[in-house]
Amino acid sequence: MTDxxxxxxxxxxxxxxxxxxxxxxVLALVIVVWEVVVRAGxxxxxxxxxxxxxFSTLVADWAMLSAALLVTLATTLExxxxxxxGGVALAVLFNQSRVIEYSLYPxxxxxxxxxxxxxxxxxxxxxxxxxxxxxxxxxxxxFPVLANTTLGLxxxxxxxxxxxxxxxxxxxxxxxxxKLPAALPYILGGLKIAGGLxxxxxxxxxxAAGSAGAGSGLAFVIVExxxxxxxxxxxxxxxxxxxxxxxxxxxxSLVSHLLxxxxxxxxxxxxx
Amino acid sequence: xxxxxxxxSTSGAPVVALDRVGKTFANGVVALDRLSLDVRLGELVSxxxxxxxxxxxxxxxxxxxxxxxxGRVEWRxxxxxxxxxxxxRIGFVFQEPTLMPWATVAANVRLPLKLKGLDADAPARVTxxxxxxxxxxFAASYPRELSGGMKMRTSIARALVTxxxxxLMDEPFAALDEITRFRLNDDLLALWQSLRKxxxxxxxxxxxxxxxxQRIVVMTPRPGxxxxxLVIDAPHPRDQRFRTSAEYAGYCRLVSExxxxxxxxxxxx
Numbered sequence: 001m002t003d004x005x006x007x008x009x010x011x012x013x014x015x016x017x018x019x020x021x022x023x024x025x026v027l028a029l030v031i032v033v034w035e036v037v038v039r040a041g042x043x044x045x046x047x048x049x050x051x052x053x054x055f056s057t058l059v060a061d062w063a064m065l066s067a068a069l070l071v072t073l074a075t076t077l078e079x080x081x082x083x084x085x086g087g088v089a090l091a092v093l094f095n096q097s098r099v100i101e102y103s104l105y106p107x108x109x110x111x112x113x114x115x116x117x118x119x120x121x122x123x124x125x126x127x128x129x130x131x132x133x134x135x136x137x138x139x140x141x142x143f144p145v146l147a148n149t150t151l152g153l154x155x156x157x158x159x160x161x162x163x164x165x166x167x168x169x170x171x172x173x174x175x176x177x178x179k180l181p182a183a184l185p186y187i188l189g190g191l192k193i194a195g196g197l198x199x200x201x202x203x204x205x206x207x208a209a210g211s212a213g214a215g216s217g218l219a220f221v222i223v224e225x226x227x228x229x230x231x232x233x234x235x236x237x238x239x240x241x242x243x244x245x246x247x248x249x250x251x252x253s254l255v256s257h258l259l260x261x262x263x264x265x266x267x268x269x270x271x272x
Numbered sequence: 273x274x275x276x277x278x279x280x281s282t283s284g285a286p287v288v289a290l291d292r293v294g295k296t297f298a299n300g301v302v303a304l305d306r307l308s309l310d311v312r313l314g315e316l317v318s319x320x321x322x323x324x325x326x327x328x329x330x331x332x333x334x335x336x337x338x339x340x341x342x343g344r345v346e347w348r349x350x351x352x353x354x355x356x357x358x359x360x361r362i363g364f365v366f367q368e369p370t371l372m373p374w375a376t377v378a379a380n381v382r383l384p385l386k387l388k389g390l391d392a393d394a395p396a397r398v399t400x401x402x403x404x405x406x407x408x409x410f411a412a413s414y415p416r417e418l419s420g421g422m423k424m425r426t427s428i429a430r431a432l433v434t435x436x437x438x439x440l441m442d443e444p445f446a447a448l449d450e451i452t453r454f455r456l457n458d459d460l461l462a463l464w465q466s467l468r469k470x471x472x473x474x475x476x477x478x479x480x481x482x483x484x485x486q487r488i489v490v491m492t493p494r495p496g497x498x499x500x501x502l503v504i505d506a507p508h509p510r511d512q513r514f515r516t517s518a519e520y521a522g523y524c525r526l527v528s529e530x531x532x533x534x535x536x537x538x539x540x541x
Contacts, residue, residue, distance in 0.1 A: 159370040162337050166364055167387040167434075177386070181374045263373045263414050 049232040054239065057232040065221065065233075069240050072202055072217035075130070076244070079137025080198040084191055086138065087145025092175065094146075095153040112143040116201060120208035133205040133217075140201030141194040148190030152183025185264050188256040195248040203241065218244075284312030286348050287438055287470050288334060293343035294495075295329055303329040305495035306343065311438065316464055316471045318481035318488045320527065322535050326496025327474045328367075331442050334472065335364050363431030365441040369423035371415040371430075377402070378411035381430045388434065401429040404463060421452035428460075438470045445480070457483055458511065465509060478531060482523045483515060490527070492534045499534035502527055 031051045037043070038050040045053055058065065090108070094101035116136055123132040156179055164174050206219035216224075218237045225233040260267035288311045295304040303326040311317060311334075319327040332338040333345060363384075371380045378398050385394045402408050405425040415423055424444060431439060445453040461484060464471055475481050481488050482504055490499045504523055506514060514520050 157370065159366045159368060160372065162332075163364065163366075163370060163383075164387065166335060166337060166362070167384045169387045173387055177383070178372070181372065184374065263375075263416060265416075 046229050046231050049235055053232050054235045058236040058239065061233055061236060065218070065236060065240060068216060068218045068221045068237070069244070072199075072206070072219065072241070073244060075133050075137055075202040075206075075217060076199045076248070079134055079141055079201055080195055080248075082134070082138045083141035083145055083194050083198060087142040087190065087194070088149050088187060090142075091146050091149035091153060092180075094150060095179065096171070096175075108143060108146055111139055116140050116204050117208065120205045123205070124209055129209050133202055133209065136205030136208075137198045137201035140204070141198035144193040144197065145187070145190040148186045148193075149183055152186025153179045155186065156182045185260055185266060188252075188259065192249070192252045192256065195252045196245055199241070199245050199248060284314050284470075286310045287313050288348065289346045290330065290334070291344045291346060293330070293333060293340045293345065295326065295333065295338065296341045302495040304333075304340070305497050307491075307497055308343075309489060309498060311470060311472055314468050314470055315486050316461075316473065316484060318473045318475055318485040319491060320475060320478065320481045320488050320531060321491035321496070321499075322493050322531070323476055325491045325493035325534075327476075327491055328442050330491075330496065331440050331472060331474050334438075335362055335440050337364075361434065361437045363434060363436035363439045365424075365427050365431050365439070365444045367443045367446055369415070369420075369427040371423060371426055373415050375414075376411065377407060377413050377415070377418070377426050380415065380426055381433050384430060384434045390434075397433055398429075401433040402426075404432060404467075405429045405459070419452075420448050421456060424448065424456060425459075428463075432463075432467070432469075436469065438472065441471065441473045443474050443476065446475070446477075453480070454515075460484065461508065461510060478524055478527045482520060482527055483510060488527055490530045490534045492537050499537060500530050502530060 035050050035052060038048055049057070090104075094105060116139060119139065120132070120136050123135055126132075127135060160178060160182075161174070164178055169177070202217065203219040206217045207223055209216075210220065210223060218241050221237040222234050222241075225231070225237065257267050290307055290309040292306040292308055293304055294302070294306060296302050307326070307330060309330070319330060321327050329338060333340050336345075371377075372383070375383075381401050382394055382398045385391065385397060399408070399411070402411055405428050407422060407425050407429060410418065410422065410426075415426065418426065427444070445456050448456065457480060460471075463469075473481070473484060485504050486508075488502045488504060490502065491497065492499045502523075506519055506523070
């Protein structure tokens with residue numbers, strides 16, 4: 001009880017270093033092999049560009065790529081926020097009213113199981129492109145939040161619920177003090193999935209929209225570069241999309257860790 | 273430890289009375305059948321019975337967490353105006369510590385005050401409750417950082433923080449190891465002596481019930497009914513010497529026999 005720190009910190013630090021260094025080493029190795037293969041085999045850039053060419057394309061096209069990145073990023077974040085707020089709010093509403101849950105839940109499922117690629121063109125018919133893209137990102141991302149939050153709100157310890165009843169807690173108190181904190185790990189799990197999915201939703205909608213112009217994002221850059229056989233630019237845009245996804249994942253993991261580290265099993269490092 | 277022992281159990285005024293209480297669950301299981309029981313002011317009474325005898329159900333009915341399907345639960349008012357306004361002032365300790373894992377020990381103990389809107393002197397009351405159970409230094413800890421015994425102490429502090437008239441305990445120490453259980457038994461007795469609360473203690477341990485109680489109510493299983501009542505007329509405070517005395521052993525034999533008879537009686541149609 002007196003000293004919560006691990007007694008042997010050196011192995012723990014080594015483990016952490018390995019976790020960081022090994023993936024980087026693998027990446028470096030792949031890049032080197034890739035570069036060597038492209039150069040040695042004289043592979044033309046329209047078949048497979050070398051890492052070095054992709055990087056120089058990234059620098060050369062940065063003005064255009066960064067503008068597209070911002071568009072995709074904005075759509076993704078807006079879709080994610082709407083999904084987070086909408087998913088949690090809808091789950092709370094379902095939890096409070098069985099009538100609403102029974103009436104609407106099937107449609108939430110239908111929205112989820114219908115492939116987004118098939119819905120996107122239809123949305124583009126009825127909505128202006130930025131709105132349609134946003135709705136796509138939202139549709140894909142909100143369901144995991146809804147489903148996880150619903151599960152979390154139901155996973156309340158029965159005895160704790162009895163305790164709240166014993167002290168005459170109001171509905172609002174039960175929700176705020178018991179159900180939402182109990183659901184927090186589930187909500188954060190849902191958000192982690194939603195972060196990745198909102199990026200996918202944004203990209204799918206951009207590809208379906210397929211129109212050029214000021215408001216086009218990274219996915220459209222990829223489609224357009226594909227038409228022009230500008231393979232290095234395709235890779236550069238893909239790299240940016242991938243990095244965006246990684247940043248979103250780590251940001252949400254960090255938030256989750258900070259919120260749960262004191263009490264939830266998932267965030268606690270087990271000493272052996 | 274040398275305070276005089278409380279008055280014999282028979283003299284207290286009833287605080288709550290169960291009058292021919294029956295409970296049948298939706299699946300047809302008859303948990304309780306015409307259970308009548310008086311709980312007297314200031315006494316420490318145990319409900320003892322094999323598992324499935326409905327003793328926990330009886331406790332939940334006293335707490336108002338479950339409604340009887342027949343019979344009545346009557347709370348008697350006492351002189352105190354505070355009690356008259358709200359005679360059903362109870363603290364409940366579950367079999368599990370039942371703490372909110374996301375909240376500190378202090379926040380867990382404070383919960384009843386928060387839910388009842390009693391925020392005025394909450395920090396002082398929480399501190400006092402934690403001191404009473406020997407957890408003064410652990411206010412900022414999280415439940416997962418505590419041992420099983422300390423979690424249960426937190427749970428008891430939470431039950432005491434509202435100054436309840438009656439403390440209901442549902443096999444609170446059943447999941448603890450023997451050493452911790454003995455210590456918590458002693459601590460509970462000390463708390464009971466200093467606070468003079470009425471305590472209803474549910475257990476399936478003969479030894480625990482004899483050690484703690486002034487009175488033991490032995491119940492039959494399926495359906496739950498009072499089989500017999502035994503008064504443990506040994507003076508409090510009780511300690512390790514009582515646990516190893518011939519008197520204690522004698523009471524244990526007596527209660528064990530009653531329990532065996534009760535179990536046999538319950539199995540007949």
